[in-house]
Amino acid sequence: MSNQMIAVRVTAVNDVAPKIREFCLAAVDESLPPFSAGSHVMVEMAGENKTYRNAYSLMSDPADTSAYHIAVRLQDESRGGSVFMHTQVKEGDVLKITPPANLFAPHWAAQKHILIAGGVGITPFMSYLPELQRRNADFELHYLYRSNQTGAYRQKLADDLGERFFSYDSDNGQLCVVQQLLSTLTPGTHVYICGPDTLIDAVKNEAAALGIPAGIIHYEEFAAPKPGKPFLVNLAKTDKQVVVDSESSMLEALEAAGVEVANMCRGGVCGQCVTKVTDGIPEHRDDFLSADEKNSNQCVMPCVSRAVSDSLTLDL
Numbered sequence: 001m002s003n004q005m006i007a008v009r010v011t012a013v014n015d016v017a018p019k020i021r022e023f024c025l026a027a028v029d030e031s032l033p034p035f036s037a038g039s040h041v042m043v044e045m046a047g048e049n050k051t052y053r054n055a056y057s058l059m060s061d062p063a064d065t066s067a068y069h070i071a072v073r074l075q076d077e078s079r080g081g082s083v084f085m086h087t088q089v090k091e092g093d094v095l096k097i098t099p100p101a102n103l104f105a106p107h108w109a110a111q112k113h114i115l116i117a118g119g120v121g122i123t124p125f126m127s128y129l130p131e132l133q134r135r136n137a138d139f140e141l142h143y144l145y146r147s148n149q150t151g152a153y154r155q156k157l158a159d160d161l162g163e164r165f166f167s168y169d170s171d172n173g174q175l176c177v178v179q180q181l182l183s184t185l186t187p188g189t190h191v192y193i194c195g196p197d198t199l200i201d202a203v204k205n206e207a208a209a210l211g212i213p214a215g216i217i218h219y220e221e222f223a224a225p226k227p228g229k230p231f232l233v234n235l236a237k238t239d240k241q242v243v244v245d246s247e248s249s250m251l252e253a254l255e256a257a258g259v260e261v262a263n264m265c266r267g268g269v270c271g272q273c274v275t276k277v278t279d280g281i282p283e284h285r286d287d288f289l290s291a292d293e294k295n296s297n298q299c300v301m302p303c304v305s306r307a308v309s310d311s312l313t314l315d316l
């Protein structure tokens with residue numbers, strides 16, 4: 001995590017869908033740094049017994065840095081962060097965020113952009129849209145949601161985008177046939193997916209079945225680290241020991257013990273937190289390391305991965 005955390009004041013809180021709340025964040029001291037379409041920030045939340053750090057996409061027009069906007073879905077199996085945002089954070093509060101980072105930028109050389117959003121996965125595309133429109137780019141937005149829970153901004157999107165907007169409300173029996181959608185891709189098209197892993201996997205698998213090159217399929221998922229059995233981390237350089245309980249990630253346990261590990265996505269995709277393992281067997285849960293790297297067990301991504309063995313020794 002960056003040492004240069006930015007203090008922001010919550011200037012508005014609005015419910016934009018039954019389970020999604022939008023927060024407007026303005027700078028407390030200085031102006032907010034610029035960001036590009038697809039960027040995210042990490043929000044640090046000081047809970048009673050634990051500090052939560054969750055990544056949220058910036059949703060506003062990148063041309064306007066007078067404030068940042070994020071939207072948070074209340075997760076059914078929340079580890080605490082989304083509940084904190086929904087129940088504790090109110091107008092006037094000050095939060096700390098990291099400077100924006102971008103792991104999901106549009107590929108501007110593409111001839112056409114197909115955006116596929118699932119539920120709160122609409123958020124990164126909210127910053128894509130003004131840029132795509134400014135550049136007169138060819139694009140379509142396909143928005144899959146459940147109107148009883150999600151579906152934020154759909155009326156505005158329909159009004160703004162007209163025939164570029166395709167809406168599928170599964171609570172009303174409207175389903176997106178991914179195979180049909182992908183079978184009409186024209187040359188030079190790039191596809192972007194943001195949403196639950198089931199949606200990302202469905203698009204990736206269908207694309208593979210249709211022979212679509214993996215290089216034109218881009219996706220972003222900020223998955224919360226999944227729980228697992230507790231284990232012990234030995235820190236070789238400092239001779240410390242850190243217990244990772246079943247609900248915390250290895251990264252969270254290290255941070256709570258005052259050990260700094262670089263990180264950006266906290267979801268196993270960016271590669272920032274890669275850490276050398278000198279003993280023990282990791283349980284690799286990331287999408288960053290190659291199969292060979294995972295098999296060698298010489299490094300681990302502590303933001304999502306855990307241990308098969310009772311303990312791991314890290315080169316920290």
Ligand code: FES
Nearest residue numbers: 266270271273303
């Ligand atoms: S922080 Fe991105 S892979 Fe761990």
